[in-house]
Amino acid sequence: MTSLTLVAHALTPALRGLVLGGDAEPDPAGVEAARELKIAADFVYSGPEVAALRTASALGLDPVVAPALRDREYGEWSGRELEELLEASPGAVATWLERPHTAPPGGETENDVITRVADWLGDLGHSGNGTVAAVVHPAVVRAAVLYVLDAPAESLRHVDVRPLSVVRLSAHAGSWSLTFG
Numbered sequence: 001m002t003s004l005t006l007v008a009h010a011l012t013p014a015l016r017g018l019v020l021g022g023d024a025e026p027d028p029a030g031v032e033a034a035r036e037l038k039i040a041a042d043f044v045y046s047g048p049e050v051a052a053l054r055t056a057s058a059l060g061l062d063p064v065v066a067p068a069l070r071d072r073e074y075g076e077w078s079g080r081e082l083e084e085l086l087e088a089s090p091g092a093v094a095t096w097l098e099r100p101h102t103a104p105p106g107g108e109t110e111n112d113v114i115t116r117v118a119d120w121l122g123d124l125g126h127s128g129n130g131t132v133a134a135v136v137h138p139a140v141v142r143a144a145v146l147y148v149l150d151a152p153a154e155s156l157r158h159v160d161v162r163p164l165s166v167v168r169l170s171a172h173a174g175s176w177s178l179t180f181g
Contacts, residue, residue, distance in 0.1 A: 021078035041133035071137035075106025100153035125171035
């Protein structure tokens with residue numbers, strides 16, 4: 001059996017301002033709040049983002065960076081505020097928001113992210129690694145939850161992952177489940 005604790009990294013100015021992508025430093029208050037969480041694991045991973053690495057450090061964890069656990073790729077929209085994009089390209093942004101199978105120019109669809117995270121989970125679930133933690137962007141936590149629940153990408157707007165949220169999963173014979181308690 002493999003148990004996985006996913007931790008959404010601390011709040012960043014980008015998350016607060018609805019900026020797509022980028023690699024912002026986490027807020028100092030969020031890093032301080034992360035110190036209060038108690039996460040123990042035999043193996044620790046993180047996404048490559050600065051916020052994920054700083055949050056892991058605040059948790060007292062020394063992660064291995066897993067590229068598959070990176071935030072969604074937003075292509076040409078990376079680093080831009082959602083409000084700015086809505087003003088500049090309202091039709092394209094509305095389509096992207098309403099249809100998660102649509103990618104931003106040069107970016108990934110929600111299904112791409114779910115598939116990438118599912119592949120990583122598949123490898124992890126068959127490894128029998130025991131207790132694992134991963135500190136990642138909230139979008140990666142959302143993708144993992146959608147995959148485990150076998151929910152369509154359209155469900156993403158119903159999964160609200162806030163900074164420092166903790167989600168626990170377990171794998172039995174390679175099949176993942178949400179774990180409560």
